[in-house]
Amino acid sequence: MDARHETPPDPAAGVPGRSPGFDAAAMAAQLQAMIDQVARVSAPALRVVAVKAAELAVAAGEHAGPIARGIADRTDEAGRALAREAAAFAAAHRAAPPTPEEEPPP
Numbered sequence: 001m002d003a004r005h006e007t008p009p010d011p012a013a014g015v016p017g018r019s020p021g022f023d024a025a026a027m028a029a030q031l032q033a034m035i036d037q038v039a040r041v042s043a044p045a046l047r048v049v050a051v052k053a054a055e056l057a058v059a060a061g062e063h064a065g066p067i068a069r070g071i072a073d074r075t076d077e078a079g080r081a082l083a084r085e086a087a088a089f090a091a092a093h094r095a096a097p098p099t100p101e102e103e104p105p106p
Helices: 024-095
Strands: none
């Protein structure tokens, strides 16, 4: 028989764990088909989950706004009170004569 017409040996033959006739391309195609089927079946459920997540984000934003405004108002009030106290402290110490311990040395 001519060497040009011989059937090439099966690359899976003699490889441990592989049986003759092992077809990686067919297995990959089958796996891809399974993945595509799962994607088709799960797409509607994923859409529902995405919509629910968006609704939760809207609700959180609506509730966070008034809370943040309240915190900002209280922070503003505290800052103004601190400024008034600091101004009063400065005015009181500016107007009072120095005590003997506070007078600079001659």
